[in-house]
Amino acid sequence: MGERAVPRYSRIVAELRRRIETGELAAGARVPSTREITRQWGVAMATASKVLAELRREGLVRAVPGVGTVVAAPARPARTARPAPAARPAGAPEGPGALTLGRIVDAAVAVADAEGLAAVSMRRVAADLGVATMSLYRHVADKEDLLTRMMDGVMGRHPLPADPPPDWREAVELAAHRLWDLFRRHPWLAPALSMTRPQLIASALPYTEWMLAALLRHGLDLQSAFTAHLTLLNYARGIAVNLEAEREAEADSGLDSEEWMDHQEPDLLAVLGTGRFPALDHLAQTGYDLDLDALFEFGLQRLLDGLAALPDPGPDREG
Structure with missing residues (x-):
């Protein structure tokens, strides 16, 4: 044969x-x-x-x-958990390879950045550090505690400038871009943040204070300023959640977004070809490139335009 x-x-x-x-x-x-x-x-x-x-x-x-x-980067050789080190005398300095909270957080962030938040587990982080899983619990209470510390860590590495621009719009725009850049660097961060049950992230508090100060300088009252801050935060977060979702969808389907659209195109064109949706049909024929960075910038500027009209001073009045 x-x-x-x-x-x-x-x-x-x-x-x-x-x-x-x-x-x-x-x-x-x-x-x-x-x-x-x-x-x-x-x-x-x-x-x-x-x-x-x-x-x-x-x-x-x-x-x-x-x-x-x-x-993909070459896989690192599998490491077995090291035996727990002997107890150090009280007050003795830790060695360079000692397990610390910082090393745990850094390892967890590295996994989330490379593979997504779903890949982060206490067992996985321990394996990457070459330690027993239970040893992590001397530094973090559980996975939820670890996640909060991960968010605190990445936000703390990119602080806002010490001196904000005097112009309120310039200051808000700078902070919004800094947040978007963080979401871009760490796609898991946006879906991890909760709007309804906000985590206590110490390094995020200066960001909130910065935004409130800028909006108060613009003339908003404190309640309105905080509402505007949450609106801007959730706007950036709402677009950024697509970064992690797209990574998961691509891993599951084997198709990037462009390839997925190619698969959908025949069915879409068949529907649009009925003549019921002329504007969409024209858009499909001419093409549209979805750029999340451009989408974020377009919406940010429109939101800032809206805030610029607040508070409405009304007609000039004599004192």
């Missing part, structure tokens, strides 16, 4: 695997999207999706929100 034919998708996987293993595609480099695979190898979209799904299964690639599928 002749050799069994190798499935087309397997040959493509083998080629991309070779490029990754030889360093032709380095860690962090973007791998061909499903659209590029269909064009380069002449296969169906379903086959291209299967290729990326297999590379993800092998741990060779990972999804990065706003970028696409990239080559």
Whole structure:
């Protein structure tokens, strides 16, 4: 009997695997999207999706929100938990490798940044640190406590300037951009923040005070200023939650947002082709690039325009 034919998708996987293993595609480099695979190898979209799904299964690639599928960093060798160190005499300094709250928080943030908040667990963090899981509980009460400390840690690393701009709008805009940048750096942060049950995050208090001071300078009363602050905060958070959601959706489906839209396009065009939605049909034909950064900036400026009209001074009146 002749050799069994190798499935087309397997040959493509083998080629991309070779490029990754030889360093032709380095860690962090973007791998061909499903659209590029269909064009380069002449296969169906379903086959291209299967290729990326297999590379993800092998741990060779990972999804990065706003970028696409990239080559994953080489996996670190598995580490076994180290035996607990002998008790130190009272007052003795800790060694450089001692387990500290800072190391625990840093390890948890690294996992969340790379793989999402769902990947963070006490067991996972302990494994990355090479310690027994129970040793973490000497520093954090539980996962909820760890999450609060993670949020406190990342926000504390990017403080606002000591001297705010005198103009209220410039000050609010600076703080809003700083918050958006934090959400961009840490996609898990926005969904972790609760608006209805706010966590006590000490490093976030200066941000709130900054916003209130700026809005009070604009002339709002304290209640209105706090409402405006929450509105701006939740606006940025509302857009930013899509970063983590997109990362999870891409990991589950094997498709980035552009590739997913390609799959939906035939059905969408069929509906729009009925003539019932002329504006949407025209938009679909001309194309629209969803850019979350541009979307955030557009909405922020409109919100600031609205706040600029408050308080309404009314007609000039003589004193």
